[in-house]
Amino acid sequence: MKKLQGKVALVTGAARGLGREYALRLASLGADVAIIDIDLKSYRHFDREKIGEQYDSVVDEIKDLGVNSLGVEADISNEEEVNNAINKIRENLGEIDILVANAGGGSGSMRGNAASSMDAEHLKLVMERNLYGTIYSVKAVAEHMKQKKYGKIVTVTSVAGIKANVTGTYSHYGAAKAAIINYTKNLAQDLGPYNITVNAIAPGYIGTGRLMEQFEKAGVHTYAEQTALKRLGTPEDCANVIEFLTTDLSDYVTGTVIDVTGGLVH
Numbered sequence: 001m002k003k004l005q006g007k008v009a010l011v012t013g014a015a016r017g018l019g020r021e022y023a024l025r026l027a028s029l030g031a032d033v034a035i036i037d038i039d040l041k042s043y044r045h046f047d048r049e050k051i052g053e054q055y056d057s058v059v060d061e062i063k064d065l066g067v068n069s070l071g072v073e074a075d076i077s078n079e080e081e082v083n084n085a086i087n088k089i090r091e092n093l094g095e096i097d098i099l100v101a102n103a104g105g106g107s108g109s110m111r112g113n114a115a116s117s118m119d120a121e122h123l124k125l126v127m128e129r130n131l132y133g134t135i136y137s138v139k140a141v142a143e144h145m146k147q148k149k150y151g152k153i154v155t156v157t158s159v160a161g162i163k164a165n166v167t168g169t170y171s172h173y174g175a176a177k178a179a180i181i182n183y184t185k186n187l188a189q190d191l192g193p194y195n196i197t198v199n200a201i202a203p204g205y206i207g208t209g210r211l212m213e214q215f216e217k218a219g220v221h222t223y224a225e226q227t228a229l230k231r232l233g234t235p236e237d238c239a240n241v242i243e244f245l246t247t248d249l250s251d252y253v254t255g256t257v258i259d260v261t262g263g264l265v266h
Helices: 017-028 058-063 079-093 120-148 171-194 209-218 220-224 235-246
Strands: 008-012 032-037 069-073 098-101 151-156 196-203 257-260
Touching: 008 017, 008 079, 008 120, 017 032, 017 058, 017 098, 017 235, 032 058, 032 079, 058 069, 069 079, 079 120, 098 120, 098 235, 120 151, 120 171, 120 196, 151 171, 151 235, 171 196, 196 235, 209 220, 235 257
Parallel strands: 008 032, 008 098, 032 069, 098 151, 151 196, 196 257
Antiparallel strands: none
């Protein structure tokens, strides 16, 4: 019997990139996997994010692993859309046992939004997309988990939420990701009595299809040399941690942040 057989997992922002890798890993462990994304075919916008021609979306890839899956398009920063999407998932797959609140993302140039002159609209967008979207997703699944006295929640922060950018820029994103860390720690205390674990994963320089283009333009070595392991991370490196945090291997781990940065944080 596979470790997550009989469980229902939800991964937000899973149409491509790290979210897709998380969804496929959970499916390979036997879970039925639902995904929420604002565009279930967003992989089409990036050459290196393309999936097999036989698949229309990651939902088809998941089903090919022998489990059930459902994809719902919704804006994670809109609470009503999140609730409607999760209700649809419940109707089709059942109550959610595992949540990976992966959806998020930045806004604007990496050299913009310096801490002392942050753009208010960018800040609002990034906070809603990251912090608010995480909170909305948790609120929609927590009550059932409390009733069942079981749940695994993984939030997704970033090295940017742990470590300041040396230029003090892109600070709206760092602030949003840091807020997710504090929210995760409070959530773990809140839900701990119900046998629900809550942890965060903080990826560093991970070579997804979209980001590899950026890394190569600047020179991969520029980023790799900043890490202790002298290499970029892979989506599989992050999925390994997701597997740990969503299975019984982590039953006594809660309220913590695991950075997957290859030693970038020291």
